[in-house]
Amino acid sequence: MEETPIFRPSSSTKVVEDMDEFQESLQTIPKKVNWDGRWLCYYNNFWCPERVLKSTIFFQRNFKAKDSDIILASIPKSGTTWLKSLSFSIINRKKCTIPESPLLITNPHDLVRSMEYGLFLNSENPDLEAFSCPRIFSTHLPYHALPQSILNAKCRIIYICRNPLDQFISLRHFLLENSGEDQQKALPIDEAFELFCKGLYPFGPVWDHAEGYWNASLNDVQKVVFLKYEDLKIDATSHVKMLAEFLGFPFSPEEVENGVVEEIVKLCSLENLKNMEVNKNGVVVKSPTVKFKAGSYFRKGEVGDWKNFLNNSMAERYKKIMEEKLGKSGLAFELL
Numbered sequence: 001m002e003e004t005p006i007f008r009p010s011s012s013t014k015v016v017e018d019m020d021e022f023q024e025s026l027q028t029i030p031k032k033v034n035w036d037g038r039w040l041c042y043y044n045n046f047w048c049p050e051r052v053l054k055s056t057i058f059f060q061r062n063f064k065a066k067d068s069d070i071i072l073a074s075i076p077k078s079g080t081t082w083l084k085s086l087s088f089s090i091i092n093r094k095k096c097t098i099p100e101s102p103l104l105i106t107n108p109h110d111l112v113r114s115m116e117y118g119l120f121l122n123s124e125n126p127d128l129e130a131f132s133c134p135r136i137f138s139t140h141l142p143y144h145a146l147p148q149s150i151l152n153a154k155c156r157i158i159y160i161c162r163n164p165l166d167q168f169i170s171l172r173h174f175l176l177e178n179s180g181e182d183q184q185k186a187l188p189i190d191e192a193f194e195l196f197c198k199g200l201y202p203f204g205p206v207w208d209h210a211e212g213y214w215n216a217s218l219n220d221v222q223k224v225v226f227l228k229y230e231d232l233k234i235d236a237t238s239h240v241k242m243l244a245e246f247l248g249f250p251f252s253p254e255e256v257e258n259g260v261v262e263e264i265v266k267l268c269s270l271e272n273l274k275n276m277e278v279n280k281n282g283v284v285v286k287s288p289t290v291k292f293k294a295g296s297y298f299r300k301g302e303v304g305d306w307k308n309f310l311n312n313s314m315a316e317r318y319k320k321i322m323e324e325k326l327g328k329s330g331l332a333f334e335l336l
């Protein structure tokens with residue numbers, strides 16, 4: 001089989017320290033157009049979408065983590081919306097009961113805001129003091145690129161990942177559904193897959209993203225928990241209990257007895273969230289220029305949906321790449 005060259009530019013790997021340096025680096029930063037026509041910049045050793053490059057740098061430079069903060073980390077389309085819904089419900093269950101849950105009237109992405117796709121997209125240094133503690137935020141940044149203050153503080157990180165083939169298909173649907181008129185015509189799926197095999201993916205390469213959080217979870221079990229979307233699908237209830245413990249909000253025996261865990265699982269299920277008015281017709285506004293249809297966050301949620309779009313030899317090829325990239329890390333994905 002022919003070797004797939006992996007894109008791995010050698011420059012622009014360090015964190016940009018000031019905005020003059022940012023303006024300068026924009027001229028030289030390695031860039032590639034992804035299949036959807038949008039630019040990805042190879043910054044700080046990952047493929048950063050150009051439209052959030054500046055907000056990523058603001059986040060890296062200006063965010064001041066608190067020990068009580070909770071960071072939900074993921075690469076796009078690996079279950080972020082689900083994780084946001086569950087974590088928000090676990091933490092706020094004493095403040096509002098299930099029938100009063102803000103999730104009934106608010107999209108999960110408006111309840112747990114993204115750093116680079118939200119808070120720092122609109123302001124160089126947003127005022128985050130007004131958020132009630134524990135603050136919950138999300139990010140797609142790889143572990144190595146997180147702001148130093150997150151690594152230094154005792155804050156907790158929950159990472160979710162997913163079979164990359166399903167993730168690739170999910171992102172394709174999401175971007176096509178949200179493609180603006182300004183975008184070039186998207187590449188056909190086989191050409192898009194070629195780029196994916198070369199590591200081109202927002203915040204990727206995928207293997208580096210997962211391995212970074214995997215290693216962090218092995219090094220510090222108090223700080224980082226590593227989840228797989230497929231495991232959550234198999235048994236959401238025990239994962240919700242585990243997350244509640246990890247976050248310092250364990251369920252009491254009475255809550256377990258009264259079925260609170262199952263109520264949270266049901267509230268946050270794809271079927272339930274997908275059919276809410278706010279998620280059917282709303283728009284998630286990240287900034288005046290970055291908006292996504294609320295409904296595009298909720299599609300099928302099926303394990304193995306890639307089989308409807310990719311053939312077995314494509315999957316075999318990606319499997320080999322993943323095995324080679326993840327090597328002896330101990331991390332493996334059941335791709336096929």
Ligand code: A3P
Nearest residue numbers: 077078079080081082170269270298299300301
């Ligand atoms: P599909 O496109 O395969 O259906 P993200 O939240 O990271 O953007 O990922 C989106 C994927 O998660 C989509 O997958 C979406 O359908 C699925 N998803 C969204 N909410 C979910 C939920 N509550 N439970 C399970 N899957 C969910």
